[in-house]
Amino acid sequence: MHGAHEVLQAIAIVLCVAAVTTVLFQKLRQPVVLGYILAGLVVGPYVPIPLVANPDVVTTLSELGVILLMFSLGLEFSLRKLFSVGFTAGVTAVIQCSIMVWLGIVVGKAFGWTTLEGLFVGALIAVSSTTIIAKAFDEQGVRGRMRELVVGVLIVEDLIAVLMMATLTAISTGAGLNVKDLTFTTGKLVAFLVGLVAVGLFIIPRAMRAVIKLNRPETTLVTSVGICFAVALLAQSFGYSVALGAFLAGSLVAESGEEKLVEHLVQPVRDMFAAIFFVSVGMLINPALIAEHWAAILVLTLVVILGKLFGVTLGAFLTGNGTRTSVQAGLSLAQIGEFSFIIAGLGLSLKATGTFIYPVAVAVSAITTLTTPLLIKVSGPVATWVDRKLPKPLQTFVTLYGTWVEKLREAPRRETLGAGVRRQIRLLVLDAVLLVALVIGTSLSADRMASFVEARTGVDEDLSRNLILGGAVLLAVPFILGVIGIARRLGVMLAEAALPARTDGKLDLAVAPRRVLTVTLQVGIMLLVSIPVVMVTQPFLKNAAGPLIVLTLVGVMGVTFWRGATNLHGHVRAGAQVIVAALAAQSHSKEPGAAQDEHALDHVQGLLPGLGAPASVRLEEPSPVAGKSLAEVNLRGLTGATVLAIQRGEESLSVPTAQEVLRVGDVLALMGTSEAVEAAKSLLTGVVPSAPPPVEPPPAETTQAHG
Missing domain, CATH: 1.20.1530.20 (Na+/H+ antiporter like fold)
Structure with a gap:
């Protein structure tokens, strides 16, 4: 137990020194946490300053x-x-x-x-x-x-x-x-x-x-x-x-x-x-x-x-x-x-x-x-x-990936799909557990088994150990292939749930996005399973075989992913042309500006399901971004949304460059998750959304952006 005097003395020393360092760090505009740590160094037992507080207290x-x-x-x-x-x-x-x-x-x-x-x-x-x-x-x-x-x-x-x-x-x-x-x-x-x-x-x-x-x-x-x-x-x-x-x-x-x-x-x-x-x-x-x-x-x-x-x-x-x-x-x-x-x-x-x-x-x-x-x-x-x-294809993929995951979360819960996914997950976990058990079991018993084989058959112990390890590798192959196969099937099932294929015989415009999403989900599932497996088995392995296998598999799938991302970038550029046409047609509509902006891209989601839910916003006076380039606004960096197209009077811009300067009256087509699009609208117009979920008000959002 600590005496009352010790407690009082410790509190007095700690708080007084902390008060001084906190004021100092606030004057220097530094985090006060650093001031507290400096105070601890001062009153600690390792610095020769006669202000030592009882560490136990x-x-x-x-x-x-x-x-x-x-x-x-x-x-x-x-x-x-x-x-x-x-x-x-x-x-x-x-x-x-x-x-x-x-x-x-x-x-x-x-x-x-x-x-x-x-x-x-x-x-x-x-x-x-x-x-x-x-x-x-x-x-x-x-x-x-x-x-x-x-x-x-x-x-x-x-x-x-x-x-x-x-x-x-x-x-x-x-x-x-x-x-x-x-x-x-x-x-x-x-x-x-x-x-x-x-x-x-x-x-x-x-x-x-x-x-x-x-x-x-x-x-x-x-x-x-x-x-x-x-x-x-x-x-x-x-x-x-x-x-x-x-x-x-x-x-x-x-x-x-x-x-x-x-x-x-x-x-x-x-x-x-x-x-x-x-x-x-x-x-x-x-x-x-x-x-x-x-x-x-x-x-x-x-x-x-x-x-x-x-x-x-x-x-x-x-x-x-x-x-x-x-x-x-x-x-x-x-x-x-x-x-x-x-x-x-x-x-x-x-x-x-x-x-x-x-x-x-x-x-x-x-x-x-x-x-x-x-x-x-x-x-x-x-x-x-x-x-x-990030390279342009990856920037496009990053923007769209969030919309696909959002669609997957909002997809109707079908009993057959849920049962199928749960069954595949159970098989995935079973294969992973059996693979871990095989690696650990072989590592712990290889020497003992080699000695037993040498005593019974006369085969050299080193040769016996190598044969046992080789047999374990052969036994591990079906489990590794099982994990890969299940990851591939799960990726396909989830991607089709987010971006369903057309069944009416018409052209399926979601093929390119679905292909990239499938590969991404497969890589994610592989990493989610393989990283814990490598972590658990690494202490029992004398080499880096586990990480090398994982890196090889991810590398092979990464090549496939890059090809898909490149194709996706071209798909988005083509989709931007459709959006430009929609904005141009709507600009000749007799509806008032606000109404036409609100409904300009309603039908695009059905035509281009892989682009999420594109939305449009008009820059009115006084817009906080008017006169600034897209690079200066940093819309994608701050909100996660991307500008696909700009309608400026009779002029249309598809996939504008970062140097494009925004003007009052521009109608921008935005692509991203619903949260990103709402945040982008708030940034572009300077208007705080009246219904915040799930977007935070601009002060908190700005703090987050720079925090």
Whole structure:
């Protein structure tokens, strides 16, 4: 137990130094999180300044900051909103975590660490810091779709971290990893979440509404914080993180419909303890250890930033988010944090890793904490740069891919299609599991089987081992081919659901888009299956056979994709001519301007189903973009929508160049998802949509674009 004097002294030192550094960083117009970390370095035990706070007391108090920050984050995301990004977040988190674990193993081998140490390093760099991101988002005012996606990924990452900790514990203690234990761990986690949500939805929203009716702010504050800590304690008692419990508590309170009031009351308390949390991170920075292990720290820092950028961007894009949102999410998640400390501490307590792993994890976390606000700030310009540097066929594909995924989500739910997809997914999972079991089983028993064969037959042990490995490769071929075949069938089924083929014998104008979508879905399914398989089997393989096979398959399919994307670009240019003709015909209509603009492209979607739902907008006086070129407006980079054509009086422009200057009176044909098109209309006209779903108002959208 800590004495009252120690607690008082620690709080006084931490908050006073943090106040000074916060004011300094605000004067310098830098994120205050960096000021808190500097304060932690000042009051920490590793810098010779006579202002040392008790680390144990500060760590205890910082836990309260984590809980309150996560509770506040949960208040912004009701369960309905969280479920709406569940699939996207799940796929993105699985791809990202699998890539990071594999990279951790590779880095471990490069530095001569054991396979188990590589696994722990991979696990601790796989999980991003919810606390750091939440604070950075609050400071920079990041809202909208990107924030929802990032928070969803963070929650799924925490769930994956729980499973990884259980797996690493089983491996480290020698108990071994078996399907029964893993199934039990997963089932226990699912049962806890379902039970907590079911009971919480029945009790917490009603209780909060009843308390708020009393119209006593202090009662509301005490009740909401009490619920927050109670659910966090419940999660901890079941062996899960307090952060997960606090987030779920916030989401349940948000279901009461009074989340804004609660958030306003909790904010001052949250900010104070959050400051203590970031100071505690700064106190862990040991310059001497950073100097000793600088090479590993530098490599892992680069791996975290670049690996998460690639993994998150890939997963987010494949699930239908545009280039901008995907790149911004990748840069936002490029750090590790509190869960990484827990995983590193677990390896130390189980004696599964060397003592160097923990200080290396702390140093990487501290550095990436420093870089996170900067990466979030530059994510908008970086996303714009990436979009501009894409080849023209890829720019066209990126714009249309979101519309196809949107159509797939909105496609009528046919029972036969659903049953067929579920059956293929079950077969895909079965083939993947059997392939993993074959690789691991062969790796663990090859030597023993070779010795047995030599004793029984007299065949040389090395030859026997090679024969066994060769037999395992032959046995693996049907499973690999099965995964490829199922991925191909699933891609075809889903693509046809999004862009149905014509059955009336007429020319099918969706062939080119459907072909590209099919290949893209096939590549995505292959990656979603193969990356986790490679991650799980890599510790048991002595070479890079798994990654090479995956890269070869993706490379072959990538060639097919590029050909399809090139054909698609030509298809879109031809479609733009049809749109130009529609705009020209409508310009001679007797309808008033607003009415003709609204209905100008109604029939184009039926003629060109692969182009999504093109929409038109007229630039009226005073348009904020009049007199600017398309490059200066950066419409696709900021909104994800593309200008297919421009009608200017009697003149028509098909697929205008980036240097084309917009004028008042121009009618622009826009292509993109419904959200992108609405955002583009708002940007072009300067008018905020009256019905916001799902588009955010311009201030939040602008913040997101530059955040």
